[in-house]
Amino acid sequence: MTTGSGNKSGIAVSGAGGDVRTEYVVRARDVVKEFKMGNEVVRALKGISLDIRRGEYISIMGPSGSGKSTFFNMIGGIDRPNSGSIFIADSDIAQLGESEMAFLRCHNIGYIFQSYNLLTTMTALENVQLPTIFAGMPAEEGTIRAMEILERVGLGHRLHNKPSQLSGGQQQRVAIARSLANRPSIVLADEPTANLDAKTGKEIIGLLRELNKEEGVTIISATHDPRMLDVSDRVVWVNDGMIDRVENRENIEIRLSSVDDDGH
Amino acid sequence: MSVATNTGGTSGGRKEKIYSQPQLPWKKSIQFALGSIKVRFWRSMITAGGVALGIAFLASVLTSQAIAGQVDAAEEARTRWLIGLSLLVCAVGITNAMLMSVSERFREIGTMKCLGALDAFVVRIFMIESVLTGVLASTIGWLVGMGAIVLVKLIAGVPKEAPAGTVWYGSLDGGDILRSFLFCIPVGALLSAIATYIPARQAASIPPAAALRIDV
């Protein structure tokens, strides 16, 4: 049965000789993004190609200004490239209209931001329930779902607090819960730990990894937090709008242990 | 054994269908707008202050006219011109205030769009909010404008004697007051709506990534 479904989305296996079953949730091809600043043109992405597998935990690493967020926005369907193509859930986003993009963002993708981006006027529960409202879920069901998932991220006791009454780590947990509200297949996290202290950051990374394992949700995280290396299946190193190299889990582990050796 | 089978998502490996995102029902939109007004009531009242002022002026002119009774055509034309001009100035002022108030909410708009809000939903929320605050502000403005004129004329003792009965002051009667109300409140709501439409439309159409990036 898996073979059948693999065939159905046959485009996903371009060039993959052996493994027909491998499925990609995001595929980016030669993505270029430019920003016009007055007369100047900033080339934030200079042709990036990347396939991301379903269920993968992938980190996009690179220095500040290297284009991580820009790439994040492209594969998250919240901005469009100047050229190149992006497939999310096998749909070419260039072919999608405004309303279909909204559907995609609502159902297929969850977003986590560095600055949490919770709606300050709403409680934790209301924030988490919001995506379910946009998805057309009945209110009672949405409330239950939101409570369930807030419980899961350890905030069952903070349902009716406004973001201003929560710590940074708690706000990020609410944001994580919100990103999962509609059971998306992809969660995108743009520097989710950058505003948090070391301990809280570590907890958030741990939580993301758990959710990735338990729910099978694909996690794509832009970061320059080295602790993300520990949990990533793959690390994509970006520099100056281009992919430097892509490392698999095995290589990371080897390097991490050697770093460890050096350190002692 | 395969990657696809252990996904928690809804579609274990098949192509995920993308549909058109439906617009939320009016009831939900109104709930949403009411919640939003509630939490930033005073902020929106400041923005709506322009509406209140404009309507106060309009109500005061209408009340003066009603008290004075008959006016000649030239006088009538002059007040029309005055009202039109003042409402225009008022509209420009509110549009400016609305532009600011909308841009304070770029991040919220960007976030909502990330969560699946349609541009049309964002615009609708803003329009409902603006009409509701417009009605409230113009009611206040109307009461103030009418009250001020009646008070001033009372103190000044113009006209010398007020006819008794259903006529309250000068030749101001219930019909005048009702007509003035039914004219002023919709005008106020309309002003508020017109002033909001363009800023809201524009803000809603910014791609989410850009809206989130703008820090105000």
Ligand SMILES: Nc1ncnc2c1ncn2[C@@H]1O[C@H](COP(=O)(O)OP(=O)(O)O)[C@@H](O)[C@H]1O
């Ligand atoms: N909306 C924008 N307008 C102009 N320049 C932008 C915009 N977004 C990003 N850039 C530029 O693109 C480059 C990459 O930015 P970004 O993707 O935010 O990097 P990172 O997330 O890795 O820090 C930077 O030079 C940045 O200044």
Ligand SMILES: [Mg+2]
């Ligand atoms: Mg960034």
